[in-house]
Amino acid sequence: SQKIEQNSEALNIQEGKTATLTCNYTNYSPAYLQWYRQDPGRGPVFLLLIRENEKEKRKERLKVTFDTTLKQSLFHITASQPADSATYLCALFSGNTPLVFGKGTRLSVIA
Amino acid sequence: DAGVTQSPTHLIKTRGQQVTLRCSPKSGHDTVSWYQQALGQGPQFIFQYYEEEERQRGNFPDRFSGHQFPNYSSELNVNALLLGDSALYLCASSLGVAGYYNEQFFGPGTRLTVL
Numbered sequence: 001s002q003k004i005e006q007n008s009e010a011l012n013i014q015e016g017k018t019a020t021l022t023c024n025y026t027n028y029s030p031a032y033l034q035w036y037r038q039d040p041g042r043g044p045v046f047l048l049l050i051r052e053n054e055k056e057k058r059k060e061r062l063k064v065t066f067d068t069t070l071k072q073s074l075f076h077i078t079a080s081q082p083a084d085s086a087t088y089l090c091a092l093f094s095g096n097t098p099l100v101f102g103k104g105t106r107l108s109v110i111a
Numbered sequence: 112d113a114g115v116t117q118s119p120t121h122l123i124k125t126r127g128q129q130v131t132l133r134c135s136p137k138s139g140h141d142t143v144s145w146y147q148q149a150l151g152q153g154p155q156f157i158f159q160y161y162e163e164e165e166r167q168r169g170n171f172p173d174r175f176s177g178h179q180f181p182n183y184s185s186e187l188n189v190n191a192l193l194l195g196d197s198a199l200y201l202c203a204s205s206l207g208v209a210g211y212y213n214e215q216f217f218g219p220g221t222r223l224t225v226l
Contacts, residue, residue: 034211043115043201043217044154089153093211098167099144101153 002027004092006102013080014110021075021105023090033073035064036089038104044089080109113138115204115218123224124192132187132221136204142166143185144215145177146201154201160185161207189223197225 005024013019025031031052036044050057050066050073057064063076077084087104116135124130136143142161146154156169160179174190183204189196199222203215 032211041219043203043219045217046214049212049214091153091211096167098156098159098169099211099215100156101146103151103153 002092002094002097002100004090004100004102006090006105008105009103010106010108012108012110015081017080019077019080019084019107019109021088021090021107023073023075023102025071025073025092028071028092028094030094031066031068031071032093033064033066034091034093034099035062035073035075036091036101038087038089040087077107080107082109082111085109115202115216117200117202117218117221119221120219121222121224123226125226126192126194128192128225129188129190130192130223132189132200132202132223134185134187134202134204134218136183136185136202137216140204140206140216141183142205142207143179143183144203144205145185145187146203147171147196148199148201148220150198157187192225194225197223199223 003026007022034049035047038044052068061078065074087106089104091099091101093099118133144159145157148154159167163179176188179185199220201220202218205213205215
């Protein structure tokens, strides 16, 4: 069966450091992975889509990598700010399969 | 440009009752998906509507049903409510049925509490 795991429930980092979040998956091929940000009491906000034939994608201070051998995506926020504090969700689909979300990682950036 | 809107914001029901949640998609979007998000969990896909038809369905019982109207707005109905149905119900809209390659826009959700 298809599985998605976000290993950390919570991550605390100092302002200015790089936050790295992990998303592991099994049994998705081809795999397409999305990252979302969700603030308390709000719906998720789409950040990035990366395809399995793309090894890296960047958007402003965000960088996402995709390793199909390890079946893992890393989500980096560089020069983190307190405003980056939120829950970050990864989600995968393959072709026309429904989008499946991980449980999310709650990031706290401490000033 | 209004984004995705959902109503009501909060709802309290008792076990066995029925509930209807409503969603208006982002302007120009024709596809609506519904998700259930329990506390501390990621959203779980319920179903997707396009051209007034259910196109995909997740692993939810028949108590969960939906509808899409000609103006692309949508309703989610849940019958015979259980305590376990308490969750945040999210609606997301997108353009076309090109899988999830197109960005989905989520609404703020409806918080359902079943007592």
